[in-house]
Amino acid sequence: xxxxxxxxMMKRLYFERDSMRGTQSTFNWLVDExxxxxxxxxxxxxxxxxxxxxxVIAWLASLANIMGIxxxxxxxxxxxxxxxxxxxxPCQCTF
Amino acid sequence: xxxxxxxxMMKRLYFERDSMRGTQSTFNWLVDExxxxxxxxxxxxxxxxxxxxxxVIAWLASLANIMGIxxxxxxxxxxxxxxxxxxxxPCQCTF
Numbered sequence: 001x002x003x004x005x006x007x008x009m010m011k012r013l014y015f016e017r018d019s020m021r022g023t024q025s026t027f028n029w030l031v032d033e034x035x036x037x038x039x040x041x042x043x044x045x046x047x048x049x050x051x052x053x054x055x056v057i058a059w060l061a062s063l064a065n066i067m068g069i070x071x072x073x074x075x076x077x078x079x080x081x082x083x084x085x086x087x088x089x090p091c092q093c094t095f
Numbered sequence: 096x097x098x099x100x101x102x103x104m105m106k107r108l109y110f111e112r113d114s115m116r117g118t119q120s121t122f123n124w125l126v127d128e129x130x131x132x133x134x135x136x137x138x139x140x141x142x143x144x145x146x147x148x149x150x151v152i153a154w155l156a157s158l159a160n161i162m163g164i165x166x167x168x169x170x171x172x173x174x175x176x177x178x179x180x181x182x183x184x185p186c187q188c189t190f
Contacts, residue, residue: 002097003152006170013178013185027133034129038122041162050164053155054173057098057166060151067136069145071152076096078149083108090108 003072010061018062026066030059098167105156113157121161125154 001009018026037052064071078084083091096104113121132147159166173179178186 050169053169057170074145074148075152
């Protein structure tokens with residue numbers, strides 16, 4: 001599924017709720033989901049970890065929907081087959 | 096671009112570096128990028144905000160690459176045209 005299709009699916013499922021909740025509260029949810037992903041990474045339950053990855057990209061898409069930002073375009077504007085810092089493919093950054 | 100294609104691009108660009116950095120350090124980078132997104136959301140620079148969205152999905156894909164998790168499959172296993180909690184489309188959860 002394309003990134004923008006996933007974002008559109010999230011919009012169909014959650015936009016009314018997301019827009020009522022607002023930007024800051026939705027961002028706070030995203031932070032909570034990232035924290036849960038971090039906890040899952042410490043464990044051994046692979047299915048649980050996969051679900052936390054799903055939640056993070058889902059809440060990121062919800063947040064982008066509230067902001068009216070196309071996540072796919074934003075991603076490809078910055079990352080388009082080369083490192084945006086060194087222009088290398090693969091990255092050759094020395095930091 | 097499909098989610099798995101974006102993840103594969105991130106793998107081509109960054110996997111050697113990502114795998115050397117390891118799971119916890121890459122997760123810490125993801126947290127930093129989410130924090131930067133939160134700061135951008137408080138401002139008015141739309142282009143900067145878009146770049147922070149790009150960074151979050153990029154680091155999420157890097158982390159999934161280290162874990163050997165297919166981000167697209169994980170996302171669609173949980174979110175597949177209905178809310179995973181209430182099964183509604185759109186979501187009808189009452190919480």
